[in-house]
Amino acid sequence: MxxxxxxxxEDDAPRALPSLRLCAGCRARLRKDIHDLGNLHNDLETVLAHGSSPRYGNRVSGSSSEPLPINPAVADHRDQIRHDLAWWVRYVAEERGLAGLPDNRVSEIAAWLGTHVDWIAAHPVAAVECPPVMRGLVGRARALVAPSGARRIAIGPCRGVVDDQACGGTLYATVRAEDDTRESEIYCDGTCGLSMEPSQWRRFGREYLRPQAS
Ligand SMILES: [Zn+2]
Ligand SMILES: [Zn+2]
Structure with a gap:
């Protein structure tokens, strides 16, 4: 093994953690992705609710010019998040012989699954299959949430290091619309799992912009 x-x-894989099949960065990323999906499912609901405004509406060609009351892509992705999280909950529960599954709320489902990240990271099949599914769900959810008046700005290459390897991701800032009460954030789309609130930006910006020793 x-x-x-x-x-x-195969060429650039860092060492897995002892007795796990994921490295520290991938385990942290998986934990964060599962956690974030609970929040993103909620965030998508606010985008869904805005579906009737001109900014968000989808027009159906050949029908009236009235936009659909909901954004079907957002509705589909919310279903997909729930479906995939629930699938993994059932998988983990069956494999581990566990009862007492979470109730139907996606945040509860995500929280339950989040407590089994180490088991997933140690499992020969789950460690391979689960992280990319969660990564894909988060990426698509962020792309769908971003058009709700938020702008996503690429800042530059991530300088994070995971297990002595460069993260290789890209840093983005989401800048919310003025009437949007959610926090803006800076995040990395790579494996380092970086995610910051505005209060942390100033210090990070100074360090990020400091000339790099070569
Ligand atoms: Zn890894
Ligand atoms: Zn990174």
Whole structure:
């Protein structure tokens, strides 16, 4: 059995954590993705509710010019998040012989699954299959949430290091619309799992912009 993380290409895989099949970065990322999906499912609901405004409306060609009351892509993705999280909950519960499953709320489902991240990270199949599913769901959810008046700005390459390897991701800032009460954030789309609130930006910006020793 290889002791390399199974969530990387063969050439650049860092070591997996002891007795796990994921490296520290991938385990942290998986935990964060599962946690974030609970929030993103809620965020998508606010985008869904805005579906009738001109900014968000979808027009159906050949029908009236009235936009649909909801954004079907958002509705579909919310279903997908619930479906995939519930699927993994059932999988983990069956494999582990667990009862006492979470109730139907997506935040509860995500929280339950989040407590089994180490089991997933140690499982030969789950460690391979689960992280990319969660990553994909988060990425698509962020892309759908962003058009709700938020702008996503690419800041530059991430300088984070995970297990002595460069993260290789890209840093983005979401800048919310003025009437949007959600926090803006800076996040990395790579494996380092970086995510910051506005109060942390100033210090981070100074360090990020400091000339790099070469
Ligand atoms: Zn990894
Ligand atoms: Zn990064």
């Amino acid at each position: 290889s002791d390399l993380c199974v969530n990387h290409g």
